[in-house]
Each structure stands twice: as structure tokens, then as C-alpha cells.
Amino acid sequence: MSRPDVLERARELDQADPLRAARxxxxxxxxxxxxxxxxxxxxxxRAAIDLAADLVRRQWGASLIRGWNDHWLDLPERLGAKIAGxxxxxxxxxxxxxxxxxxxxxxxxxxxxxxxxRTGIVSDDLNFPSDLHSLxxxxxxxxxxxxLDLVRSAxxxxxxxxxxxxxLSEDTALLCLSxxxxxxGFLHEMAAVTAAAHDNGAxxxxxxxxxxxAVPVDLEASxxxxxxxxxxxxxxxxxxxxAFLYVRRSLQEQLTNPLAGWMGRxxxxxxxxxxxxxEGIRRFxxxxxxxxxxxxxxxxxDLVAAAGLDAIRAKSxxxxxxxxxxxxxxxxxxxxxxxxxxxxxxRGSHVSLGHDDGLAIDLALIAELGVIPDFRPPDNLRLGFAxxxxxxxxxxxxxxxxxxxxxxxxxxxxMSEGETPNRVKAT
Amino acid sequence: MSRPDVLERARELDQADPLRAARxxxxxxxxxxxxxxxxxxxxxxRAAIDLAADLVRRQWGASLIRGWNDHWLDLPERLGAKIAGxxxxxxxxxxxxxxxxxxxxxxxxxxxxxxxxRTGIVSDDLNFPSDLHSLxxxxxxxxxxxxLDLVRSAxxxxxxxxxxxxxLSEDTALLCLSxxxxxxGFLHEMAAVTAAAHDNGAxxxxxxxxxxxAVPVDLEASxxxxxxxxxxxxxxxxxxxxAFLYVRRSLQEQLTNPLAGWMGRxxxxxxxxxxxxxEGIRRFxxxxxxxxxxxxxxxxxDLVAAAGLDAIRAKSxxxxxxxxxxxxxxxxxxxxxxxxxxxxxxRGSHVSLGHDDGLAIDLALIAELGVIPDFRPPDNLRLGFAxxxxxxxxxxxxxxxxxxxxxxxxxxxxMSEGETPNRVKAT
Numbered sequence: 001m002s003r004p005d006v007l008e009r010a011r012e013l014d015q016a017d018p019l020r021a022a023r024x025x026x027x028x029x030x031x032x033x034x035x036x037x038x039x040x041x042x043x044x045x046r047a048a049i050d051l052a053a054d055l056v057r058r059q060w061g062a063s064l065i066r067g068w069n070d071h072w073l074d075l076p077e078r079l080g081a082k083i084a085g086x087x088x089x090x091x092x093x094x095x096x097x098x099x100x101x102x103x104x105x106x107x108x109x110x111x112x113x114x115x116x117x118r119t120g121i122v123s124d125d126l127n128f129p130s131d132l133h134s135l136x137x138x139x140x141x142x143x144x145x146x147x148l149d150l151v152r153s154a155x156x157x158x159x160x161x162x163x164x165x166x167x168l169s170e171d172t173a174l175l176c177l178s179x180x181x182x183x184x185g186f187l188h189e190m191a192a193v194t195a196a197a198h199d200n201g202a203x204x205x206x207x208x209x210x211x212x213x214a215v216p217v218d219l220e221a222s223x224x225x226x227x228x229x230x231x232x233x234x235x236x237x238x239x240x241x242x243a244f245l246y247v248r249r250s251l252q253e254q255l256t257n258p259l260a261g262w263m264g265r266x267x268x269x270x271x272x273x274x275x276x277x278x279e280g281i282r283r284f285x286x287x288x289x290x291x292x293x294x295x296x297x298x299x300x301x302d303l304v305a306a307a308g309l310d311a312i313r314a315k316s317x318x319x320x321x322x323x324x325x326x327x328x329x330x331x332x333x334x335x336x337x338x339x340x341x342x343x344x345x346x347r348g349s350h351v352s353l354g355h356d357d358g359l360a361i362d363l364a365l366i367a368e369l370g371v372i373p374d375f376r377p378p379d380n381l382r383l384g385f386a387x388x389x390x391x392x393x394x395x396x397x398x399x400x401x402x403x404x405x406x407x408x409x410x411x412x413x414x415m416s417e418g419e420t421p422n423r424v425k426a427t
Numbered sequence: 428m429s430r431p432d433v434l435e436r437a438r439e440l441d442q443a444d445p446l447r448a449a450r451x452x453x454x455x456x457x458x459x460x461x462x463x464x465x466x467x468x469x470x471x472x473r474a475a476i477d478l479a480a481d482l483v484r485r486q487w488g489a490s491l492i493r494g495w496n497d498h499w500l501d502l503p504e505r506l507g508a509k510i511a512g513x514x515x516x517x518x519x520x521x522x523x524x525x526x527x528x529x530x531x532x533x534x535x536x537x538x539x540x541x542x543x544x545r546t547g548i549v550s551d552d553l554n555f556p557s558d559l560h561s562l563x564x565x566x567x568x569x570x571x572x573x574x575l576d577l578v579r580s581a582x583x584x585x586x587x588x589x590x591x592x593x594x595l596s597e598d599t600a601l602l603c604l605s606x607x608x609x610x611x612g613f614l615h616e617m618a619a620v621t622a623a624a625h626d627n628g629a630x631x632x633x634x635x636x637x638x639x640x641a642v643p644v645d646l647e648a649s650x651x652x653x654x655x656x657x658x659x660x661x662x663x664x665x666x667x668x669x670a671f672l673y674v675r676r677s678l679q680e681q682l683t684n685p686l687a688g689w690m691g692r693x694x695x696x697x698x699x700x701x702x703x704x705x706e707g708i709r710r711f712x713x714x715x716x717x718x719x720x721x722x723x724x725x726x727x728x729d730l731v732a733a734a735g736l737d738a739i740r741a742k743s744x745x746x747x748x749x750x751x752x753x754x755x756x757x758x759x760x761x762x763x764x765x766x767x768x769x770x771x772x773x774r775g776s777h778v779s780l781g782h783d784d785g786l787a788i789d790l791a792l793i794a795e796l797g798v799i800p801d802f803r804p805p806d807n808l809r810l811g812f813a814x815x816x817x818x819x820x821x822x823x824x825x826x827x828x829x830x831x832x833x834x835x836x837x838x839x840x841x842m843s844e845g846e847t848p849n850r851v852k853a854t
Contacts, residue, residue: 287526
């Protein structure tokens with residue numbers, strides 16, 4: 001396709017897109033900017049502007065302490081119920097709290113406590129490093145012979161269900177994986193992997209950070225035991241918006257939250273010296289939540305719920321298919337390598353490209369070409385397609401600029417900037 | 428004093444108050460409202476309104492992921508340095524993160540790890556129950572014979588330094604206390620208590636939630652090892668604004684944060700599978716912080732810093748002295764009992780009153796008399812005097828309405844409302 005043909009084809013795809021109106025629900029100041037980092041920080045929903053103003057001026061300023069009763073106390077459960085609807089869980093199985101890592105700590109330690117005598121924690125090397133560090137530190141902390149075993153990816157992009165299953169044993173207490181891998185975008189088969197864990201008597205803990213809001217998740221149907229995830233990527237919850245956690249109903253009363261705090265008590269306001277955890281999902285709360293950051297995630301959740309995960313997934317697959325079609329023609333000949341699975345059923349909503357000059361290309365794209373991707377060492381350009389806000393026109397522009405930065409040699413002047421990108425990302 | 432005399436005296440005190448201008452830096456919608464709960468949720472600084480709007484519309488909406496580099500990544504350290512200036516610490520000894528309870532968990536577990544072989548954790552029964560639950564759960568989690576011993580208050584309001592010292596031994600790993608007790612307002616002698624702990628080789632962990640911003644704290648001079656505290660009380664950080672933690676410089680490299688996360692890594696963006704903690708205070712970070720809630724605390728910190736803790740403390744003492752003077756004349760005869768130390772040097776900036784009908788009085792004050800105090804079971808009305816925003820006129824009105832609610836019998840119709848207040852508080 002010629003460049004005009006590509007742009008025309010993108011226009012047609014946008015016109016046929018059932019979700020095309022969703023883009024206008026987000027603030028887009030610069031239509032020329034190609035933002036393929038909505039998987040690090042989702043765009044700002046317009047509705048969040050007025051909500052934030054109301055939160056500060058009226059809810060804090062006028063309601064003062066009464067704001068807790070009038071507005072805030074039920075936020076963790078109310079927003080959790082909304083997220084539950086996006087991940088195939090019951091409303092009383094999800095709650096919003098803390099950060100993803102803190103929630104991972106809570107649930108992994110609770111899971112180990114529920115499998116006494118077993119010492120194995122299994123994960124894979126595609127998992128987000130922070131998750132692995134947290135699991136490893138928890139094993140040390142417990143000091144009862146717990147150890148983390150990693151299944152290694154043979155190709156650096158994928159890990160088969162069979163490989164996971166082979167790593168499980170009667171000593172495995174917990175299997176913890178990222179549903180979608182942060183770098184390659186590889187999508188685990190949640191149901192099959194969970195079944196393998198259960199066959200060995202182990203519990204499963206899924207990190208949904210890179211799938212929630214972009215990939216349909218059905219925690220109940222897949223039999224998953226536990227999950228955590230962040231809300232600032234495809235859910236557009238805002239910078240550092242609090243995370244969520246899921247505990248299957250039948251497990252809730254069996255698990256002990258190691259981070260006991262006043263929000264997780266049966267009776268928050270008796271101030272008794274004895275600790276009685278709340279019944280149900282609320283026992284996994286700890287301290288007072290950051291209200292402004294928590295409340296502002298609601299417009300993003302509502303946009304995802306209104307669009308529906310099936311339509312979102314279809315759009316995501318369409319966006320990536322269009323990109324991969326253009327990739328073969330425009331980018332592969334320029335030294336770009338696809339570092340993600342090709343098949344949509346094995347991939348989330350982002351794609352990684354390798355290039356020998358990946359870092360310099362990344363820096364040039366941001367500084368001179370109006371493209372914001374992500375970079376993951378050593379050579380990995382990560383391109384996130386946020387189905388609600390990314391247009392096919394953006395994908396076309398992305399491809400053209402990825403080609404241009406190499407063809408014009410713009411990236412060369414960024415080759416001396418050192419080995420790590422001089423910028424920072426929420427992952 | 429007659430009622431007109433009381434109001435006239437309050438006017439004189441307000442006119443002579445060097446901090447009287449500070450009140451206008453806060454949003455006060457209803458001048459008739461007596462808000463004596465700034466020790467639960469501080470009033471909204473006017474400057475936070477525009478800041479919140481900018482954070483959402485420009486920093487999130489326009490900067491997108493670039494906001495991390497441009498605005499947010501150094502927030503934990505930058506705001507921590509501002510808090511350090513309020514608690515007698517070096518700028519690199521305080522960082523903002525998570526909730527008070529999560530930080531208490533991190534530092535208490537780290538402290539126990541730094542005192543291997545010792546099993547004792549000492550606290551007192553004036554400490555905030557959540558702190559005690561967290562310490563108790565941590566002892567169970569570690570499972571190495573750790574146990575929490577509580578020094579019991581003889582009068583329900585105070586615990587002597589001698590009593591604390593008597594509870595310490597060569598088996599004590601950690602002494603953890605609230606600097607100012609959440610209920611009675613009792614103020615521990617930080618330096619003397621810390622010295623007693625050090626004499627026994629134990630580390631000290633202070634919860635500053637009810638002192639920071641109201642009482643001068645000098646962590647360095649007192650020799651304190653560790654501290655945590657919340658920012659939404661006297662610091663006016665906003666509902667659920669993140670907490671802070673302090674680790675004495677010389678201890679930072681000796682302690683291991685049990686909640687390993689990507690924000691606490693030496694190199695956040697290498698995504699290595701091995702965990703190398705950051706040097707210095709940053710190693711006590713865990714996950715991505717809630718940016719909106721975190722950033723909005725800055726105007727409150729600045730107001731406290733501008734006023735200065737000495738002036739704030741002087742105002743606090745003046746407010747309480749005026750209240751206690753009126754208490755004797757107006758309230759003691761109506762069945763109110765003072766449940767806080769009288770001497771200012773033994774008390775923070777709040778005062779507790781007992782009354783046989785305390786709960787009904789609390790409910791009537793809120794519903795009908797335009798007074799917002801706090802209630803703590805079983806009979807305790809907690810009155811917080813936030814020195815920057817509370818006026819002497821408010822103290823006069825408070826006293827008159829506390830008298831009126833009993834004299835007029837307004838509280839009686841609230842006596843059947845059950846045994847706990849039908850409202851909720853951030854503590």
C-alpha cells in the first residue's frame with residue numbers, strides 16, 4: 001500500500017469502528033500526537049475533570065470529615081464491584097486498595113498461610129520483575145523453607161501451559177503469573193493453567209495489570225483463586241490510582257491478611273485492642289485509602305463497562321492486525337523485529353518491537369516525531385493499543401513515523417545518550 | 428464570665444493571635460460551623476483547589492506518561508523532605524508512601540530483622556489499635572517467638588516513662604508508641620523514652636499521626652530510630668493522603684523493606700529479575716504512589732512550614748488553655764469530665780471529654796448544633812484544635828454549644844440511636 005492508501009484504509013477502519021465515539025470521551029489536546037502508551041498510563045476521561053474538582057472543593061472542602069460517610073467509605077467496595085464486572089467476578093469478590101505490589105504481598109502471604117507444609121512458589125520469567133521480587137522477599141520473610149521457582153521462557157516471549165504444569169508439584173503452594181506479560185504481551189491460558197495448579201493442590205494468583213480493560217477475563221469460569229491488578233493502564237484510572245484485589249468467595253474466610261489495619265476490621269469504630277477481621281472481601285483492606293486518587297478512577301471504569309469487553313477486545317485485535325499488516329510492508333525491511341506472539345489469542349493489547357537501535361529510536365520518536373511508545377531494555381519498543389482511545393489513523397501514523405525515524409536517520413543523533421532512556425514510566 | 432464576656436474575650440484573643448491570618452488560607456464555607464475535627468481530617472487549603480485542577484487537566488491530561496518525569500517521580504522524596512523539616516529530621520530521612528499502617532508494617536518488620544535473637548515488641552494500650560493489630564500480626568507472621576507486650580495505662584489517659592522503661596529488657600527488639608495518644612491526647616516524652624529503649628538495645632518506632640503539624644517533634648535530637656505518620660490530620664493533606672516514614676540515616680542501609688517493589692529498586696527501569704534495593708530512604712518505597720492524593724498534600728505542608736511549629740504549638744496551647752478555663756465554669760457542672768492531661772507539656776492538640784451521655788451529645792451536636800467533634804467509645808468526645816484553622820471564637824462557640832446541648836436537653840432524643848455513632852471517621 002502507498003502511504004495515501006494506508007491513510008485512506010485507516011479512515012475506513014475508523015469509520016467502521018463501533019467504538020469510534022469512545023475516543024471523544026477522553027481529553028486529547030494534540031491530535032497529532034501518537035500515544036501508544038495507554039498501557040502505562042491511560043488517557044484522561046473528560047468526566048474525571050469535573051469529578052476531581054467536586055471531590056476537592058465540595059467533598060473535602062465543604063463536607064469535611066462527613067465526606068467519609070457521605071461519599072468515601074464505600075469506595076473500595078463500590079469501585080471493586082465495578083471492576084468485578086470487568087473480570088468475571090462477583091461484586092463481593094473484588095475490592096480496591098493500596099498498590100498492586102502491596103496487594104500481591106497480602107494475597108501471596110495469605111495463600112502460603114493457607115497451604116501449610118508446602119514451600120513452593122512457582123512463576124515464570126515473563127512476570128513483572130516487581131512481582132517476582134515481592135514473592136522472593138515474602139519467601140525469605142516467612143523463613144519456613146519457602147522458595148520461588150521460575151519457569152524460563154525458551155523464546156523470551158512465551159511460556160507454554162505444559163511448561164508451567166511441569167513445574168508444579170505436591171510441594172507447590174502458590175502459582176503466580178501475569179495474565180498478560182508486561183514485555184511481550186503473551187497471554188496465558190488462564191483456565192488451563194489454573195486447572196494444572198489445582199491438579200497439584202496449589203492456589204493461583206493472577207496479575208491482571210496488563211489485561212484488565214483490554215482482554216476479557218473470566219475469573220469465575222477459569223477457576224482462579226486470587227488476582228490483583230492496577231487501574232491506571234487500560235482502565236484509565238489516573239496516575240498511580242490504587243490497585244484492586246480479587247479473592248474467590250469460598251476462600252475469603254480461609255485467608256488471613258498479613259497487613260492488618262483498621263479498614264479491614266469487623267468493626268472499624270470500636271477501637272478495641274483485639275483484632276477481629278471483617279467478614280468477606282473487606283478483610284483485605286489495610287489503612288485509609290487515598291480518596292482523590294481512588295475516586296477519580298470511576299469515570300475510566302464506567303467507560304470500559306459501557307463499551308463492553310467483547311467490543312473492546314474486537315477493536316484491540318483489529319488495531320493490532322492492521323499494525324501487523326503494515327509492519328510486514330514498512331517496518332520489517334528496516335530492521336524491526338516482532339517480539340510478540342502473532343496470534344491474537346496468545347496476546348494482549350500491546351506489541352513489542354525489537355531493533356538494534358531500539359533505544360535511540362525510542363528517544364527520537366518522543367523528541368522529534370510526536371510518538372510516545374514505551375521502552376523496555378535492552379532493545380524493546382513497546383506499543384500499547386488502548387482500544388477506547390487509540391484510532392486506526394493513529395496506528396497508520398505510528399507505522400509511518402516508525403519507518404521515517406529509521407529512513408531519515410533521525411535516530412542516529414540519539415545513539416550517544418547512554419544505555420537507558422532518560423525518562424520514566426509507570427509500568 | 429457571662430456569655431457576652433466569653434465572646435468578647437475570644438475576639439481579643441483572636442486579634443492578638445499571630446497566626447490569625449492562617450485561617451484565611453483554608454476554605455471555610457460556613458463560618459457558623461464549629462469544626463473541632465481537624466485532627467481527623469484537616470480543612471482544605473485554598474491552594475489545593477487549583478493544584479488539583481492542574482494535576483488532572485494538565486499533568487495527567489496533557490503530559491500523559493511524561494508526567495512522571497516532569498512532575499511526579501520525585502514527589503515521595505520532595506514531599507518527604509518537606510515533612511522532614513517539620514519533625515526534626517534530615518531531608519533524606521523521610522519519604523512519603525502508602526498508608527500509615529503499611530509503613531508501620533514495613534518499618535516494624537525491618538526493625539525486628541535488625542535485632543535477630545530478640546523477640547519482644549513493646550507498646551502501650553494508649554497506642555492506636557490498628558498499630559497494635561499490625562504489630563501483633565507481624566509477630567505471628569514472622570513466627571519466631573515474637574510477641575507483643577502492652578504497658579497498661581493506670582488511669583486510661585497516661586503512661587509514665589518509668590512504666591515503659593520497666594517493660595523493656597534485653598529481649599526487646601522494638602518499642603513502638605504513638606507520640607500523642609489518639610484518645611486522651613497524652614504526649615510521650617520522646618527523648619527519655621527513646622533513651623530507655625536504647626539502654627536496652629531496642630529500636631524505637633514512633634507513630635507521629637497525632638503530633639505532626641501540631642506539636643514540635645525533633646526526631647534527631649531525641650535519638651528516635653524510626654517513625655511513621657499520617658498527613659491528613661494537622662497537615663491538611665486531604666482525605667486519605669498518603670503517609671510518611673522516617674528512618675534514621677545510620678539505619679537505612681541496615682534495614683530490609685519486607686514489601687519489595689519497583690519504586691524501591693536501585694534501578695527502577697532495568698526490569699532485572701534480581702532485586703537490588705535503592706540506597707537510602709527510597710528503598711522503603713514499594714509500588715506506584717497515588718499521585719493525585721500525594722501531590723495535593725503539598726499546600727498543607729507549606730502552610731505548616733510557613734507558620735512554624737513553635738508558633739503553632741503556642742497557638743495550640745493557647746486554644747486549649749482558653750477551652751479548659753471555660754470548661755471549669757460551663758461544662759464541668761453539666762457532667763462533662765476532662766479525660767486528657769491538664770498540663771500542656773503532657774498533651775498534644777486535642778482534648779477528650781467524657782460524659783455519661785457522650786454518644787447522644789455527639790449526635791445532637793452534629794445534627795442540630797453545627798458542631799463537628801469526634802466520638803470514641805465508650806463515652807469520649809474528642810475535640811481537636813487545629814492551630815492554623817481553629818479560632819478562639821470557635822472555641823467559645825464550642826463551649827457554649829456543649830453547654831446548650833445538655834441544658835436544653837437536645838441530646839435526649841438521640842439516646843435511642845444505638846450504641847455506636849451512625850457515622851464514620853478517618854482517625
